[in-house]
Amino acid sequence: MISIEHLTVKCDNKIILDDISMDIKKGEFVGILGPNGAGKTTLIKAILGLLDFPYQGSVKIDGLSAKEYMKIKRGLIGYLPQHAIVNWNMPIRVIDAVLIENVKPFGLFLKHSKRDMAAAEHWLSVFGVAEYKDTYIRELSGGQQQRVSLARCMIHNPELLILDEPNTAIDAVYNAKMYEILKELSRKNNMTIVMVSHDIGAVTTYVDEVMCLNVKLHCHGSVKNIDFATVFKEVYGKDMEIVIHGNQCKNCVVNKGSIR
Amino acid sequence: MIWDILIRAAVVGILLSVLLSVMSYFVVLRKMTFAGVGIAHSAFGGIALSFLLGLGGYLLPIVFSVLSSLLIAFMYKKGKMSEDSAIDVIFVFSMAFGVFILSMSDGYSANMLGILFGNILSVSYVDFILSLFVFVFGFLFIAYYFSHFQLMSYNEELAYISGVRVDVLYYMFWVVLSIIIVLAIKLIGIILVNAFLVLPTLVGLNLAKNYKNIVFVSMLSSTISIIAGISIAYLLDTPAGATIVLVFILLWVFSIAYNKIKT
Ligand SMILES: Nc1ncnc2c1ncn2[C@@H]1O[C@H](COP(=O)(O)OP(=O)(O)O)[C@@H](O)[C@H]1O
Numbered sequence A: 001m002i003s004i005e006h007l008t009v010k011c012d013n014k015i016i017l018d019d020i021s022m023d024i025k026k027g028e029f030v031g032i033l034g035p036n037g038a039g040k041t042t043l044i045k046a047i048l049g050l051l052d053f054p055y056q057g058s059v060k061i062d063g064l065s066a067k068e069y070m071k072i073k074r075g076l077i078g079y080l081p082q083h084a085i086v087n088w089n090m091p092i093r094v095i096d097a098v099l100i101e102n103v104k105p106f107g108l109f110l111k112h113s114k115r116d117m118a119a120a121e122h123w124l125s126v127f128g129v130a131e132y133k134d135t136y137i138r139e140l141s142g143g144q145q146q147r148v149s150l151a152r153c154m155i156h157n158p159e160l161l162i163l164d165e166p167n168t169a170i171d172a173v174y175n176a177k178m179y180e181i182l183k184e185l186s187r188k189n190n191m192t193i194v195m196v197s198h199d200i201g202a203v204t205t206y207v208d209e210v211m212c213l214n215v216k217l218h219c220h221g222s223v224k225n226i227d228f229a230t231v232f233k234e235v236y237g238k239d240m241e242i243v244i245h246g247n248q249c250k251n252c253v254v255n256k257g258s259i260r
Numbered sequence B: 001m002i003w004d005i006l007i008r009a010a011v012v013g014i015l016l017s018v019l020l021s022v023m024s025y026f027v028v029l030r031k032m033t034f035a036g037v038g039i040a041h042s043a044f045g046g047i048a049l050s051f052l053l054g055l056g057g058y059l060l061p062i063v064f065s066v067l068s069s070l071l072i073a074f075m076y077k078k079g080k081m082s083e084d085s086a087i088d089v090i091f092v093f094s095m096a097f098g099v100f101i102l103s104m105s106d107g108y109s110a111n112m113l114g115i116l117f118g119n120i121l122s123v124s125y126v127d128f129i130l131s132l133f134v135f136v137f138g139f140l141f142i143a144y145y146f147s148h149f150q151l152m153s154y155n156e157e158l159a160y161i162s163g164v165r166v167d168v169l170y171y172m173f174w175v176v177l178s179i180i181i182v183l184a185i186k187l188i189g190i191i192l193v194n195a196f197l198v199l200p201t202l203v204g205l206n207l208a209k210n211y212k213n214i215v216f217v218s219m220l221s222s223t224i225s226i227i228a229g230i231s232i233a234y235l236l237d238t239p240a241g242a243t244i245v246l247v248f249i250l251l252w253v254f255s256i257a258y259n260k261i262k263t
């Protein structure tokens, strides 16, 4: 579904991504791990055609450039940007936020259609925030806002779901639930999911494939084939100590330094 | 005769200020009031220049203002250096340039006052027709693209992915705004234009919660200020532009009080 060949991104001579090549198949649930400034967000932007500086190499979705793909399959990409770059101060209700991508001529004078409303309510309830549908988005907690964003991504049943740190501000209990929902979507609807996360334990528990990124792509493969102890030392540096439990929890990580 | 002038003034004032109110929703939401104010002031140079050259028309000020607004919009977008300082430079340059030029022409202080506060009671038929035209065009533009701009204010990347032509619309917004501003400055003056770029939405935010109501309240508050301002100016024989601003500020103070009492 996504194919990246020899992608190199530079900004003022600083290398942000160095010769990345990878393939993501349809229906795969991929987790991208890496420290801050590793270039995870940049990689996602490259996939979506959102990079605002020149790059070398090629990025294709279903054999098309991101721009062509979006023209043909408008709405079939669900994208959750990093939480902080969304304007949560807008004077809109949750229901309007979930349907905000339905841009229509003369939208100021229009109401949502019954079908859109039903879809919005459905996805809000999937993510457990249906009761807030008439609340203003600025009055929600960070975690609730993030769940509203997840519902927004799903409104058009996307083929491709790209999530940049979806678990920011989401509490530990709901975190697991969120991963379950995503896992099920990828399996049932054959949805391709690319997720950036700092939650190493969860990522290695739920996803099919893991990519470890720090400027270079250090590893890419299915969870059981990766020697995390070695790779994480490489990617996160020596401040990281990894404890892998035998059977209780597949990969639990204790970090001495800070990941964030 | 006086009624003819008053009604013409009120109609033009209401049309332009209602239009500015809708635009101000996005100017305030995107925290770009300083850019808006910068554009309004950079029109000053163009207007002064057309006075000196003895050209009464709108062409030169519009060209001047559109170019500087594109420059400001571009700097805001790229935002490498501190864009506020860059806007400040354009703003100050245009004001200084305008004053410099005005001082060489006859009737310096009359022209200066005219640019700062406008002269709404001297609306000619040409101004009237032109305002009508700009209002229809500008209102269609902002109403047609309202949900596009709404999404762009929420998150530009999402807008891009949803097929919104983000860059084109962004620059068009500033071009349309600067044309309205030039027209509005001649009639209601720079001070009033600045007031209408910010105050309507501030009043709207104090009195309403939903974006539709905010836009509606902002248009209503502009209309009320214009009508009340012109009436008071006529009765007390005060300058119309300044009176309208004072009425609007009073309205804004009431809206804050209402907001405080309610919560
Ligand atoms: N617009 C930009 N201008 C300059 N440098 C940038 C820009 N965007 C990202 N970078 C740099 O690229 C690197 C990778 O950033 P990013 O992809 O956001 O990392 P991550 O998402 O993994 O934390 C960082 O070192 C950052 O400073």
Ligand SMILES: [Mg+2]
Binding pocket: A040, A041, A042, A082, A164
């Ligand atoms: Mg990031």
